[in-house]
Amino acid sequence: MNAPRIISLGCRMNIAEAERMRAMLAGERDLVVVNSCAVTAEALRQTRQAIRRARRESPTARLVVTGCAAEIDRAEIGAMDEVDALVANAAKLDPRAWNVGGEAAPVAPSRTRAFVAVQNGCDHACTFCVIPQGRGASRSLTVAEVLQQIDSHLAVGAKEIVLTGVDLTSWGHDLAGSPQLGTLVHAILHELCELRRLRLSSMDGVEIDPLLFDLLAHEERVMPHLHLSLQHGADLMLKRMKRRHLRADAVNLVSRLKALRPDIAVGADLIAGFPTEDEAHHAENLSIIDELDIVHAHVFPYSPRPGTPAARMPQLPRAVVKARAAALRERAAARRAAWLESLVGETLPVLAEKGGTGYAPTYAPVALPHGTAPGTIIDVTPNAVREGLLA
Incomplete structure (x- = not known):
């Protein structure tokens, strides 16, 4: 090689x-x-x-x-x-x-979407999570550093920037003045007018600050796609996970956003079979998919990780964990299928990627006309859903 x-x-x-x-x-x-x-x-x-x-x-x-x-x-x-x-x-x-030369890693070229990691590490202590062991304490890039990275991607043709982080909404807590994520997003949009599309990766809903909420609700260049680090739909499980929100917090956030931006697509991380979870808790986990209209679900069967408090809690049989994860995925797939069907006949601006597909602002996957160049944004009016793609 x-x-x-x-x-x-x-x-x-x-x-x-x-x-x-x-x-x-x-x-x-x-x-x-x-x-x-x-x-x-x-x-x-x-x-x-x-x-x-x-x-x-x-x-x-x-x-x-x-x-x-x-x-x-x-x-x-x-x-x-x-x-x-x-x-x-x-x-x-x-x-x-x-053992290579240079003082810092360069930014790689991108023709379509570029991922920019603005934050790393985590200061929280969720009982199931080993990520703080792997990534350390929360630390943030400065606004100037983020703008420089994004500008480099835009210079080589990127049309969409995805802000990412281990705990994205904790961005800025370690910087002078403790700015919040909304400050960073506003600076990006204000300073980089040529940026067409800005997408945010997984966020902790209770840490969405007022400015960020306003941008999510009203700014067209911020994609209508909210992915929540939700983890569960039952309050007792959330407390045992040591999360910082309850079910009602997520419901309130989504209802407020949808009232202002009805097309916003909701995603969420969900854990199946957390220790001590009973059938009633599982039912609440299933129902949150429908209540929040979750169309981008990431379902994880719980597995104990070394050194975490949850690993010392009473565990469920693996067969039960797998069955509950399958039930969550089935419910989420049905919700997603209905959502995709609802988009048939709607004209969508789609960012083309390699392989003849691309993504609408809501992150709906779309099949593109043959020969569409990656990196272009074209209007597509799908007339069907085929194999999970609008076509």
Whole structure:
């Protein structure tokens, strides 16, 4: 092999960081980097699987693992025969950790959507989560640093910017004056008038500040797509997870936003089978999908992670956890199918990506006419839904 190969697993943070690593390591040869995930036991299994596959496909390359699994499960990953070295998660964007030149990782080109990680780490202590172990305390890029990164992406043709972070709505808490995320979003829109579309990744609803709420509700360049770090629909489970919101908080937020911007599409992370969850709690988890009209659901079967308080709570049988996750996915799929059908006949401005598909502002996936160039925004009026795509 010649150019380095970056295999990125898990969250959008890893996607954003992988693009920067790819640019930083562009001069390296015979190198494979697995940018790992360890948020769940399944994610760790997939990381190990990716490492073994990468070694089979590149038997002579130097194989390096970074990311959360390289921190949280360092001994286990480091002991794998396929792995040549580990790079600490906090050092993955530091050229010195890779013995390459330069003071900082460059921003990689993008033709369509560019992910910009404006925040890293987390100061919260959710009882199920190992991410603070893998990413450390919350820390933010300054407004100037964010503007510079976005400007670099726009200069090479990006039409949409996605702001991402481990705990995105905690952006600014560590900066002088403790600005809130709305301040950053307002600065981006004000300073970079050529930016066509700005999308926000997963957010903690109770930390959405008034300015950010106003921009989500009224600013056309902020995409009508709200993804909540919700986790559950039952208050007792939320309390045992040590979340900072209750069900009513999420319901109130979504109802207020939909009253002002009816087309906003709601997504959410949901955990199935959390310790002590009974049938009534599971029913509340199912019903929140309908109450919030969740059309972009990410369902995770609960799995105990080492060193977390939830791992010491009474666990449910794995069969029950898997069955409840399947029920959540089935309910979410039905809701999503109905939503996609409701968009048939509506003219949508779609950002074209590779492979003949693209995304509407609501993140609805759309099949595009043959030959549509990636990076262009075209109006499409779908007349059907085929295999999960508007067409």
